[in-house]
Amino acid sequence: MSRRIPWTLVVLLLALTIPWFGSRYYTFLATQIAILSLFAVSYNLLLGTTGLVSFGHAAYFGLGAYATGLLMKELNVPFLLALLAGGLLPAAFAGVFGYFCVRLTKIYFSMLTLAFAQIVWAICFQWNEVTGGDQGISAIPYPELGWIGAIPGLGGFRTGDHFYFACVVLVILCIWVLGRITDSPFGRLLTTIRENPERASFIGVDVRRYELAAFAIAGGFAGVSGALFGIFNRGVFADFMFWPKSAEVLIMTILGGMNYFWGPVAGTIMMVVLNQQITSYTEYWPLVLGTILLVLLFAFPGGLMGALDAGAKRLRGQKTGGGDA
């Protein structure tokens, strides 16, 4: 406990250096990673912390994207206000859907989350007047971030870099909040539910209520992530909430290591980079990506962070062992 590293700060500082490489492509990738990291970390509040497997997390990502996109485009609502709505609306939806989902357990819970997500997807796909149906919403205005360029030392960056800076700060802020929640008494009791719901109920935990709260919080932060993604993507489409997107966040989280708070971030970096690399080499990328993911999942059952952790422990063990000899 003595040598606790402020990881949030470390990640923030590292992430902020990316635009200095001066590559439009790096900033593009890093923006995607930052935004999807929040999606995955929010998901892990359910998967890793509470032990709930949701197959419908993309619904809240998509709802956030639609809410913020529409508010900014149709009503000229300022960016931060629209972003707030992009968190609150999905949280409210997650509260309502979750109310029913937490009444079920295990695979039945998962199937119901999927069912709700598919309903939301179908509605957004059909409702031309509001969501643009299968055309989606395009030309979402970029937030006015020119003031970032006026900060000393940040002159000379492109608009894309400004948006990246804003994303990194907002995402890290959200991840920091999720970290506080995970480490709080509430979060600790979520882990008792993951470990043993029957026992949790008999230390006095109202299991369904806690699960519902976690579901709504996770939905809200997924919404913020989706909202940022819609702006980044300059458009919001129904496939944001289609089931493969929910599968993707599940895979990223497991790949990175769901037992580690930063695991989902590692998984997101891995997934985004792999995706980009492979698409540029071969047209069979889904097959190649799938194969690589399978191998990784088998090679590192604890995810990337699990493998790093084990490696670090071995190194430390060897060092002390060598010192004694």
Added chain:
Amino acid sequence: MLDIDNVTKTFSGFTAVSGVSLTVEKQQIAAVIGPNGAGKSTFFNMITGHLTPDSGAIRLNGRDITGIAPHKICGAGMGRSFQRTNIFPKLTVFDNVQAAYLAHRGKGGNFWSPAERFYRDETEALLRSIGLWEQRESIGGVMSYGAQKQLELGLALASDPALLLLDEPTAGMSATETHEAIRLLERIAGERELTLLFTEHDMEVVFSIAQKIAVLHQGRKIAEGTPAEVRADPEVRRIYLGHH
């Protein structure tokens, strides 16, 4: 203190507990005994809200708690352990007990402060009193069976229960472990002025500690009384002592 009136539970046609009544007085040590499959765990699960009786009523200090959710019954001053050891296997011993304090003292609505700061002293005192302080950093699920049973007792005690229900607290233990566990229970019950209701399939364990014993057989209560009375009961002798 605990008043169980004529409870029955049927599982798809099979009656596991049939019209059983039992009263436990304040600070009494009472036991429910019976061979495996007699319905002891089912009986317990109805008292703690994990199962709802088909008929009958359960009152705790005069308040009807029949069919209420487990977390509410826990909040009303009842603690329990489970027959199949039931802890948080991947958390440390310390975190197990601390979580029970967090839950019971209503800290679950705190989304912001670090959990590790709360109830450190209480957790330490409790772990010392049940003899697990040395193992506080151990992961619960990898400890010995006896230690896990002790930890489960700790989880139950963290909710400051007035009434403690223990489902076969010594099941699977060696003779020495059993002896120690019973001494521990006696001491804790005395120190905390607990009312204790526990189940056992081994009669000898029970006679040394219980003041009142009820005997279940095939879902029915066939005898009730002091250890001496139960030991002398012809039907109990027929069912039990025939085996010994």
